[in-house]
Amino acid sequence: MKTAGTGSAADFLPPVSTLPALRQAASGCRGCGLYRYATQTVFGEGPARARLMLVGEQPGDQEDRAGHPFVGPSGRLLDEALEEAGIDRDAVYVTNAVKHFKFVRQELTRRRLHKKPAAGEVRACRPWLAEEIKVVRPALIVALGSTAAQSLLGPGFRVTRERGRVLESPAGPVLATVHPSAILRAPGEARAAELRAFVRDLTAARRWLARATTRRPGPAARPPRRSRTRPTA
Numbered sequence: 001m002k003t004a005g006t007g008s009a010a011d012f013l014p015p016v017s018t019l020p021a022l023r024q025a026a027s028g029c030r031g032c033g034l035y036r037y038a039t040q041t042v043f044g045e046g047p048a049r050a051r052l053m054l055v056g057e058q059p060g061d062q063e064d065r066a067g068h069p070f071v072g073p074s075g076r077l078l079d080e081a082l083e084e085a086g087i088d089r090d091a092v093y094v095t096n097a098v099k100h101f102k103f104v105r106q107e108l109t110r111r112r113l114h115k116k117p118a119a120g121e122v123r124a125c126r127p128w129l130a131e132e133i134k135v136v137r138p139a140l141i142v143a144l145g146s147t148a149a150q151s152l153l154g155p156g157f158r159v160t161r162e163r164g165r166v167l168e169s170p171a172g173p174v175l176a177t178v179h180p181s182a183i184l185r186a187p188g189e190a191r192a193a194e195l196r197a198f199v200r201d202l203t204a205a206r207r208w209l210a211r212a213t214t215r216r217p218g219p220a221a222r223p224p225r226r227s228r229t230r231p232t233a
């Protein structure tokens, strides 16, 4: 057992980062206290070469039981919005800022109610997200809600002010938008408008990615490897 570590997920990183090695190591993470009450670590899923990465907050009740991200009500809304935005979920790497479900028990029903992770828990868990980003190297990250956005863009970031635009971050280009659960919680009349705005942000992400693909290398682009390593005879 490890002692005197960093008090974060960093103490549990595998010697070599691959997605399977990270997933395996994260299943035994005790980098913060959240592992104690949750069922299991819910690691990210999706193609290792995905060009788009979606980052949520933390697994919910159903994700905690299933062991997969975004499979509950928020996940269904996300699926619907991705489809409307013309994004294939199977091509996207989907993960969370925090890998364990944090909850409080409702006294009478004993239902487990989502509780927002504390800044210290987000910080403790960030090494997993950082490694996922290093391995997948997505062209664009979409942060779903303020927990993900602040993990990537800093604690001062406000989704309400800066949603829907691609911003530079130490992790690469990030577009922040609302969390699907905020749409589910919105009152009747506001809900449809919130959903449209969410689809608009996801569509902006798809268009940005399409432009990033078609962009031709400019004069500053690296020369083809051939001309650097093997002079043409």
Ligand code: URA
Pocket: 056, 057, 058, 059, 060, 063, 068, 069, 070, 071, 072, 074, 075, 096, 181
């Ligand atoms: N909400 C999240 O942020 N992530 C999930 O995986 C599910 C719900």
Ligand code: SF4
Pocket: 008, 009, 026, 029, 030, 031, 032, 033, 034, 035, 041, 098, 099, 100, 121, 124, 125, 126, 128
């Ligand atoms: Fe580790 Fe993150 Fe779970 Fe905390 S929430 S125990 S840092 S995986």
